[in-house]
Amino acid sequence: MDIARRMKPAHLELILKIAETQQLQLAAQALAMSQPAASRILSDFEKTIGSPLFIRHPKGMELSSAGAAFVRHARVILGEVETLEHELGLLQAGALGEVRVGSVTGPAAGCLMPAVQAVLESSPDLEINVDVAPSTELIRQLEEGRYDFILGRIPPTHDSRNFHIHPARTEVVALLVHTTHPLARREDVALSDLTGFPWVMQERGMPIRQAVEAAFHAEGVPTPPRVLNSSSLLVALAQVARGQAIAPQSEEVKELLVHADIGANIDAVNLRQPIIVPSYFVIRDGSRKLSRAAERLLAEVLERI
Incomplete structure (x- = not known):
C-alpha cells in the first residue's frame, strides 16, 4: 500500500525510461525533469520497496530482479491509464457509451x-x-x-x-x-x-x-x-x-x-x-440530463427534422 500511495504515472514513466536508456540523466532529460528530482524519485521508490531497482555500473544502470518486476507491472498500469484516458475522451466526445x-x-x-x-x-x-x-x-x-x-x-x-x-x-x-x-x-x-x-x-x-x-x-x-x-x-x-x-x-x-x-x-x-x-415531437424527460452520446444523436435527429 505504501507503493500504491507513492505511485504517480510520471514516476512510473521515469522508471521505464531509465530501464530503456540505462542512464538516469538521459531519462530525466527525456521527461523534461531535473536530474536531482529524478534521482530523488528513484531513491524514494527503492527505500519504500527495500531493494534497489537498478544495479549501477560505470557504463550505465541495469535492472535488478526487483526492478524487472516493477517495470513489468508499471507497463501494465500505464497501459491501463492510457486506455482510461482514451475511453474518457470518447465518452466526453459522445463517441462511446449507450443510447x-x-x-x-x-x-x-x-x-x-x-x-x-x-x-x-x-x-x-x-x-x-x-x-x-x-x-x-x-x-x-x-x-x-x-x-x-x-x-x-x-x-x-x-x-x-x-x-x-x-x-x-x-x-x-x-x-x-x-x-x-x-x-x-x-x-x-x-x-x-x-x-x-x-x-x-x-x-x-x-x-x-x-x-x-x-x-x-x-x-x-x-x-x-x-x-x-x-x-x-x-x-x-x-x-x-x-x-x-x-x-x-x-x-x-x-x-x-x-x-x-x-x-x-x-x-x-x-x-x-x-x-x-x-x-x-422529439420528447425527453425534463428531469434527466442527456449523456454526451445521447446529445450527439439528438442533434443529428433535429438536424434532419
Whole structure:
C-alpha cells in the first residue's frame, strides 16, 4: 500500500525510461525533469520497496530482479491509464457509451435511422438501441427511464410540462397497395373508391387510424368495413403482398419501401386529397440530463427534422 500511495504515472514513466536508456540523466532529460528530482524519485521508490531497482555500473544502470518486476507491472498500469484516458475522451466526445431511443414507425424510417447511421459512421463503438412502438408505450417507458428520448406524441393522459419537447413535423398518410392492385395505377382516387377493399390498419385510437377515419367522416363516406387490426408493419406488408389489401402507413415508410427497393412490388394509392396526421415531437424527460452520446444523436435527429 505504501507503493500504491507513492505511485504517480510520471514516476512510473521515469522508471521505464531509465530501464530503456540505462542512464538516469538521459531519462530525466527525456521527461523534461531535473536530474536531482529524478534521482530523488528513484531513491524514494527503492527505500519504500527495500531493494534497489537498478544495479549501477560505470557504463550505465541495469535492472535488478526487483526492478524487472516493477517495470513489468508499471507497463501494465500505464497501459491501463492510457486506455482510461482514451475511453474518457470518447465518452466526453459522445463517441462511446449507450443510447436508447424509441420512435413511432414513420419518424423511425424518415429521420431516426439516417441519424443513427451518421453517428455510427463516426463512432462505431457507440451502442445504440432503437425500439418502434406506439406513443403510449414510448411515453410510459420514457418516464421509467428506459429511453434517452423518443419520437412520438404525448397522449392526453400525460402532462406535457413534464417533458422537454422539440417540435418535429406532421405526417402524410400513404395508402400502400400491391403493384397489381386495381387502384395502383389510377390518378385522383377518391375515398369512396376505397371502401370495397380489405384494409389492414393500426388499432383504434392510433394516430394514423384516427386520421384515416376522420378523412372518411369528413367526406361523408362510410369507413371501410373489412379491417384487420395490427400496428405491425410486417403484418401490413404481408397482407398487401397477398392480395388487394390497403395498408395506411406514413409517407416516410412508403419512401423507404418504394424508393429504397426494400418493398418489392409495393405501390401507393394516388389520393385526391392527402390525409394528414397531427405532428409528432422529439420528447425527453425534463428531469434527466442527456449523456454526451445521447446529445450527439439528438442533434443529428433535429438536424434532419
